[in-house]
């Protein structure tokens with residue numbers, strides 16, 4: 001069930017020419033393997049390649065941003081293992097960014113810190129993505145909505161979901177203004193709202209716009225693909241967990257970067273995940289993931305994957321079984 005690829009090496013700063021070549025290669029091979037003509041709906045591979053090149057040219061020259069050579073090369077590997085449903089828990093350092101891809105449709109849950117925005121956009125472009133059906137800003141903290149404005153500026157976003165709260169930060173204002181400019185209205189989905197990404201059924205399992213604790217306003221999404229279930233907890237905490245009953249899931253995206261504010265024993269007993277994914281930064285100042293949570297997961301024999309030590313975690317599901325692989329895709333702009 002578990003298939004790991006080698007995760008080695010760190011972020012490589014490479015010259016613009018090299019980036020363009022690699023994107024070209026990545027796109028060229030990727031297209032034939034994934035049948036991206038279906039996904040892109042666009043005119044031609046050349047157009048997509050040109051737009052990826054333009055983006056890189058505009059955003060990476062003279063910039064501190066760098067793009068990981070292996071990350072782009074890895075796209076070929078990803079294409080090989082991708083089933084009907086692909087989930088990418090991107091390594092964005094101490095932040096969150098998860099892409100769900102199903103039948104050529106996409107949902108992006110959060111978009112890292114501000115500095116990660118360009119890297120996330122470049123990654124999505126290199127995957128041949130031009131349209132994001134659902135963009136979710138789980139709650140207004142910067143480590144979740146930081147790159148949302150970049151995503152809004154560069155892709156056609158059909159639906160933007162965020163809790164309905166007033167929040168005072170320049171990051172939040174940037175997201176709101178980018179949404180306005182691209183003509184997308186932010187909607188706070190109702191609890192129990194059901195929507196589809198391709199054949200994958202998604203349900204809003206939590207949202208609390210009135211909560212005074214920002215983490216506890218988090219939008220929680222459960223995605224079901226055939227027999228496989230995936231739960232994305234954002235930064236929801238124990239009071240959110242106690243508010244309802246939970247389904248048994250295959251893969252749990254652990255709440256609040258593995259903090260002990262989340263993942264109570266009771267919650268883990270209900271969700272009974274086989275696999276837990278924790279998104280956190282190497283040597284982060286919060287000490288995430290916390291010892292208690294790691295111990296509780298190990299006690300329940302949960303297989304743990306971490307972005308800080310394993311890079312980007314990829315799950316592919318055919319609706320019956322799923323496979324997990326890790327890739328050295330590092331989109332942490334620091």
Ligand SMILES: [Zn+2]
Pocket residue numbers: 095096141143144235256257
């Ligand atoms: Zn967070």
